[in-house]
Amino acid sequence: MRFSRTNLNRRGFLTAGAASVAAFTSMLSFRVNASAGAGELLMVPAEPNPAGRFERLFVLKGDPLAGPISRIVTEAGNPVPAPVLEPGTRRVLRLMHFNDMHNHITDMHGKKGDTHRMAQIVKRVSAARAAAGEDEIVLLLSGGDDHTGSVFDELLGWSPEEYVADAGYRVNSAAGVDVAVLGNHEFDRGAEMLRIGIEKDAAFPVLTANVHGSAHLRRDRDYVAAAVGEVKGLRIGFVGLTTQVDTRVGQPDDPGMNVASPVQAIRNVMPALAEVSDVVVILSHCGYGTGQSRSGKAGAVRMIGEGDFDIAAAAGELTDKPVVLIGGHSHDRLNGEGLNPDNVIQGVLMTQAEANGKYLGEIAMSVGADQGRKAWFTHVGLHPVKPRDQRVAEDDPTFGALEQAGDYDAAFEAAHIDPLREALKGKLAESIGMVTAGDAVSTETVMADRYGRENALLNFMNDALVARSGEFPNGTVDLALFNATAILSGVADGPLSFGQWYDVMPYADQVHVAEMTGAQIRDMVQSNAKRIVRAEEEAELDLAGFVSRGFLHFSEGLRYRIEPGASAGETRAEEITLLGRPIEEMLERKFRVAINTYIRLGGFSEAWNGQAIGAGVAGEIKGMDLRGLDYKDTGLVYRNEIIAFIRDRGGISAEAGARLDGRLSVG
Template sequence: MSDIPLGMTRRRLLLGGVVAASAVGFSPFLSVRSNAAPLVGELQLVPATPNPLGSIEKLFLLKGDPLKTPINRIVTEDGNAVPTPKLAAGERRVLRVLHFNDMHNHITELHGKKGDTHRFSQIVKRVKEVRAAAAEDEAVLFVSAGDDHTGSIFDELMGWNVDEFVADAGYRTYSAAGLDIAAIGNHEFDRGAELLKKAVQTDARFPLLSANVHSSQHMKRDEDYVAAAIAEIKGLRVGLIGLTTNIDTRVGQEDDLTLAVDRPLKAVENLLPAVAEVSDVVVILSHCGYGVGKHTSGKAATARDVGEGDFAIAGLASKLTDKPVVVVGGHTHTRLNEEKIEEANLIDGVLITQAEAHGKYLGDITMSIAAENGRKDWYSSVSLHPIKKSDKRVTVDDPKYASLQQEGDYDAAFEQANIAPLIKALDSKLAEVIGEVKDADLTRDKMVVSRYVGENRLANYMNDAVLARSQNFTDGPVDFALFNATGISSGVEQGALSFKNWYDVMPYADAIHIASLSGQQIHDMLQSNAKRLLRAEEIATTDQEGFVSRGFLHFSSGIRYEIDPGASAEQAKAINITLKGQPVEECLGKTFSMVLNTYLALGGFGENWNGKAIGGGVPGDIPSFDMRALEYNHTGLVYRNEVIAHIRNTKVISADTGARIDGRVVVLS
């Protein structure tokens, strides 16, 4: 095992020992050069320290730029030739990949009545059992396919800048659990690359991978993350490549304008042949999404744009190498291969799999690999292990009891040692009562299903709250505010309202951006919004609990209009529009100010407020309004924090304080 920390190198590189050139075959991708830095078309193989609690015996990072040109050789620092894969003809090894994706910091679900669901500690228990029972010829790898941030109260321990940073709850617990490696997901950048860098340096004892993220001012490739890695476990050499969605990553943020994400297929085409040549098997950690182009799965209730998703990645990979390749996916929260390989998820022998999200499942792939077989007959089992929910109210004689979390289902010692201190650090913030909910009709089941079909009580409240708070903004009060429907993730119960209760409503890391725009631009925005409505004929066949990712917006009360749905989305239009009581026709040339959240200011990503076709299941190529073209003042304020400040001031959420339907948008029948 190397004793060199991630990001540091040593002069002499041994990959399975120094082997004389006459003793083994050597890859055409590997050559010998003594210069310290790789040239264009090269990657440098650099030893690093694997997570000491994980399974990797020797870890090597592949450093260099995989995007400028195809990689034609892999070099070492000191001239040692590197042998081709370790398995000789006739040898066979078993590789078992345990995987999860899109945890979104749901390491433990806190619930006062049902009891806490120890999601990650259940996963840890199973991983430990698998590692302990592994045979001599069985290599176990434990991986994350990305999006390990944004979605639970544990995000708050990161703060909003490096001075506020307390801990990265996800990376800290993963390190303690012996996670071997992780991909970078799009939500890793929600609070900025500078804060992500702090989190990696403080809490990640495993490498992060992305072959197509580049040019950040803060997160430096080959220092904070690498494109790919080689792991040796029990005589098996595993190549690992990370990919990040180029559709939904928050590029263009004010504090990191150069951050970019290139096409996943470009990275695969340039990188995979070289990595495969020096590996027995390749695992692609793809945080790009299940499908290709516009596709419906997982959290998407209608078609969303995944771009070059896992179908395209697997199809290309199958043509670039005959080595075993598996695509461990994420991003779309899709449940795949729950009990066995599903035929649609095997493309020319390349397996695609994913374990839904939020730690609801642990994925498990077991493959038997022989040097001479390539991808022929190499899977032995593929499945998902469900993680049990908690409900301590259910008694032992209830038929549901066995399906619920009990004490023996999770690693209690791990929970106590690693997650309990994080909960304690959050205690005061979690429990703080910020107000009272007076009305009984603001619950999750009512708010979530009304997000996409017209007015929503909580959306009205949120937008009007931010508008009221704008009295305190540096540039004075703002005319209007908006928020996207998908950003409303829950509702609130009648009674005392805690910080955590409201966090569940608004879990996303959105800042406040103030746009300067004309009445004409607001008119055009509303026309685009009318076409994004979940139409009456779609409601019965659409799971409104899922994300209808077409970007429907809610506005503050100063914008009032009707939606004439017409015979189709293309014919839908906004009519009888008034801005602060004036017909929009009289305001087209006037300039207004409007609060937007980060997601929309950057173009809405897969929800397409960026000039592209609307998508999200809306038929036809209807061009969208481009939010990116507006002029902005980037305030640095956090949308959720301003709403919470308003709740604290008014003390009550009710119809009287703005959580009501007031006719600001009426959908005509």
């Protein structure tokens, strides 16, 4: 979305006096090349999403990180007047929201049928907007991570020449999203591809106040720190925040991009934004909690750094205006049964709608003129998005909880998602081989084993990459590794399509080659051993979810045994051999190791960056830091190399490497 001036004759401030409207409009007369001064943000008119609900939209330009923002000014240089609602006036503001959609706009399944996630959301939001009374406002918001997770990502491509569509942003625009925040996975294919997606397919402003320094993505051109929308006389301020912990900074093609403290950003921006708003909405893609966050089973524990608790605590002290925080990143289901008092900090309500389009969140509040936070909450909750399973009969007790034809907006699906599916059709259905490896590579087995035992599918993948390295631009590698959380399913015997393999490894990893000594490999294996899910933990963990300890699997050239001991701190790797020889004989030798992007960048919350291993590992055990190794970038996509190997071998089989060979044993 490029930010431009709107037609100032558009309707706005419907309940304000005519003089107030005229005064505010006159203050927005334009200066040529207007820019914000020190301690200022410049309020610039922009085009709202035509499918959304803003009557007027303004983006706030300027540097939110240089220091506290003392005032927000118009392009004429005048301070923006405080919002005006007639005395006694109330508005009901209904915020519909989702987060971490990860391009699950429609989930396609050959046996269960298709789950039309975004079309279900559109049906509910459209109904709410149609039923809204004269004093009611319904907005639709995205909490970030609209990318990375389904085959629709392939339409974005890896270079400008490959671009077809930004499926997530294109569908969000058609769905009527009013504002979105940049999540960490927006950057997976590089800031250049994100820039193109925003420019071509985002009809709404994307926000982040704490990302800075990108060579490809420019603040105030491609994104802004904050925005202000007006509907029915109500002025709503928005500020976006992106996680520091898991965003891909330090990439070779964009070394200057970084993410500042979200807490400092909110401290800088909040007072001035609140001053010109009736209500402030924080779109925080930083994660629920603070530091190491635990929600539900321990598998959800992850390092989030400065999270929503810290942001809410800081924001709540800076204004007495109503403030809500719509979260993301940590995939938490919050306030599903109504407001949980634990989710209010310093008067700021925090909520989140899990992930992958499983829920649509809703916050409804009644805002009175000059009432601040007095009696402003009315409702908070989640609406389930129904999964499809066409195999279930109508008389089955679960039938009503499953998607049926009337549960989604079929016209929306046909107009906006079917064309994307058509563009993908050939790619999705393309056969890449046959699977004949049996239960060893089934989803049930792969999910159960990936966090602490040898895994046949990961053996196959790592060995495949070593085999493919004969065609790498920088030469062959001795070893390959891959992190357990990067595979999300197994495969079943029978024909294997591109789409099915995409479901196994959806993340946008490239192949990097590091030079490591035998001593460094030994230290890496010792760090890895402390990350396993121990036998006594398995019953308490959700092994189908993320156990974000950074456990790695290796190619066949590295073999070892894990001795669990009495605790993670006592766990040791024993009998380590490297290319058939004891590691002790190889400490001074140098080896070439293929490493995926996520681990090359330190594994973020999975602590291959010198930070303490989290996700329930006791004892503040520091992980090894892999970021400073000598890397050569191949420019190759990890997934594509595995697919090429599958094609070459005719599929996935024990003979092709999908088997257990004892390279890892435990106990």
